[in-house]
Amino acid sequence: MAKNEKTAISPTRAEDYAEWYQQVVRAADLAETSPVRGCMVIKPWGYALWENIQREMDRMFKATGHKNAYFPLFIPKSFLEKEAEHVAGFAKECAVVTHHRLIEGPGGGLVVDPEAKLEEPLIVRPTSETIIGAAFSQWVQSYRDLPLLINQWANVVRWELRTRLFLRTSEFLWQEGHTAHATEAEARQETQQMLDVYATFAEDYMAMPVLKGPKTASERFPGAVETFAIEAMMQDKKALQAGTSHFLGQNFAKASEIKFQTKEETFEYAWTTSWGSSTRLVGGIIMTHSDDDGLIVPPRLAPAHIAIWPVFRGDEGKEKIVEYIQSFARELRDITLWGRPLEVEVDMRDIRGGEKQWEWVKKGVPVRIEIGPRDVDGGVVTVARRDRTPREKENLSRAEAPAKIRAILEDMQRGLFERARKFRDDNTREVNDYESLRRFFDKEGGGFALVHWDGTAESEAKFKDDFKATIRCIAQAPERAAAWGERMLEPGKCIVTGNPSPRRVVVARSY
């Protein structure tokens, strides 16, 4: 438990960022590792955050004309093999189902029944292009069936040896959009549209500023013609790729035979896209906003906006306090903010007030309210905001409190975004020679380096070899992102080779 002089989370970000992250996840009760290698348990507070992400994203997908559907968990090996680059990208890290029965073994325990071997191994989906492609090839017959705009909410598995809760786990939850179009232009437009949806969601809901744009060839999704991503900066100045949108050309349509009859009665392969985002977003929220006292959640996605609890002094006026809290909570729940009623947790557990306070601090609830006998007598409520220091409190009159709390939540949502944007911009720098780049990453703590690059894989590889950094994206419209953005579009000379470069790219270490 934190004392005056200490922080609630130990180590602090400055002391050990990676361990701080794990401790925040634990202290906020978001998730935990499981006895199953690489798989996490998402606990109620973490899952509620994911549900809020899901609900809002789902609304955005539906508003852009997409419909949800559900496809099999298993992909026959032969399906995965249909697109050569694709299978090469996933073969090394997939869970393979080979049998369909256990029987009693000679020792009494259960063993895999050798008689129940599958004719063809099934891969637990790492992504669903090939199995959805099989369905699309049936659904798409004529240009009238296009565009086909589908999304799936599902679990996927990519076998990972080194895992980190939310950021990299063998099983994770995600959504994957899959669309088919009659023309290249329309498919490209869809790819861009969904990239924009992700960017809007990240900024307006997660309060997490992002750069968006195409990845380089080496960072493309296996089988894609072009991959776009949104990239955010975490508080350790590393980049987090938080959503990707792929233009798949006709690669997967050819692999899965997604063909349609045109108006002119010719036959053509469809143009497809896919786009995904995952429980990794929860990791992004944690690392963008939280501090050394624990989780901070943007109010717009918070599992609860407000926690209220009583502080009793003996039995003095106990009943009155409880009534006061309950009528206040009811009034707060009648407030609609961002299209849903405020979520209020009334915490009546019989534990010490200090313990309770710190628990809600660590869980990141935006507004905390303690009600004691003096509050009741004075007709006030004592309010603490999670974006201020834990001991900073404000007295509001009971009558004005609901409206003011609403305003506090809106202010906090804006403030978290502005703080994160400032942090990102403060740690984004134009770097013009290779020695400065070395200093930037090795001595000065890194961040987003804006450098000129000649477009070759060789120059790109040097960033990785020398600094473990990669080109995160070729940011679109950077001039709208920040003051430094305008100069990103000026031509220059590659920081590695001195060859001409049409514009700057973003180089950073990443998750």
Place this chain on the structure above:
Amino acid sequence: MAKNEKTAISPTRAEDYAEWYQQVVRAADLAETSPVRGCMVIKPWGYALWENIQREMDRMFKATGHKNAYFPLFIPKSFLEKEAEHVAGFAKECAVVTHHRLIEGPGGGLVVDPEAKLEEPLIVRPTSETIIGAAFSQWVQSYRDLPLLINQWANVVRWELRTRLFLRTSEFLWQEGHTAHATEAEARQETQQMLDVYATFAEDYMAMPVLKGPKTASERFPGAVETFAIEAMMQDKKALQAGTSHFLGQNFAKASEIKFQTKEETFEYAWTTSWGSSTRLVGGIIMTHSDDDGLIVPPRLAPAHIAIWPVFRGDEGKEKIVEYIQSFARELRDITLWGRPLEVEVDMRDIRGGEKQWEWVKKGVPVRIEIGPRDVDGGVVTVARRDRTPREKENLSRAEAPAKIRAILEDMQRGLFERARKFRDDNTREVNDYESLRRFFDKEGGGFALVHWDGTAESEAKFKDDFKATIRCIAQAPERAAAWGERMLEPGKCIVTGNPSPRRVVVARSY
């Protein structure tokens, strides 16, 4: 396409019920089989129905204090083995992950990498008692941590050889509740509460009347002390088990070491429950309400409540018709019914009106509206209800139409329930001797037979051997279900042995 004299679905229910079911699923575009053995693809219209089921159930679970969480897809073999009856129940039908990598084979294709064999096989969850139990054993330390009320929305896999869309598939979607309690009484109360939630959902939302009560020992969930179920009657008079709630006693707590310190500082095993319902509910909706023209969906769960389309006569007043439709659709969407805005599909596709009409009939949209030039001129709308014959239409004045359509939807919801209840009651009969029971199942089409039973497994087995029928449940409070219910509670003599029977039970063939 249906003609006057023909039905839209062939065969009809009377001709071949099982095939009629498949054809309704196909004609309504709800789901299809996939190239992966036993796994289905849930198409947008079917998935939207499932989403509506999920949303409403989830609300009911949360209102009764449950929180959602997420646990691993994989269960280590040793976990499944912890509860002996449990593993015996699932070992024969489980998908086993044995390897975590594919490599290039000698022939060029990919093969399972023998070097990447898992130390312990992982079972794709058929249900999650054991893996959730492992988490609960950590989460529960003190009586203060109880009750622990968790729900999970997930996919599960039970290897099936004979599958039927929604009713029996190897992979299906479901929710599984898992709770832990300090006392037996509280756990039993929870088991009953969730059974009641399922019954309320089935009747109030699905418009599907159910009987509820304990199953006999032979029909219990593997490892449970007692299993309760809701049972509905389909139009072929077979029973559908549509949700189960299990009192697990301390069996799983002992297997998973879920122990807590009591107020008295002793240590005790917790009392646990689990309860589940699945995409099988979609099958229940289809088989309860649909007719020989296709799907009928209760309006409260319908993916869309209303479909509207124009009927043009050449170019005459085209623009006016489109405007009329759009303003009318806007007005309908402003109506809130059962807590959400009406969903309106405006169908502007360039296909023949007759084809369009039949498509919406087959998809089961509750209200269909065609707008032609005469409707616009007369200021009326022509409305057809899915619970009437396809050609029955009503003219409503434009001004009154929104309120009347709302009333039609409410009336349809009630009417579907009443019709289903009457069907069930008409096909429920007290049967008092074994020859009559034989006649009931073999000659008279079967249904729910209310018979006296002596409580032995031997007598129960005879129903299965002789009629492929089982005891569906020992209905609770049958006197509230129907007129015949009151007499169910009178004692009598077992229909098999003549031994004393305290009350009647429900015997039926089932899915």
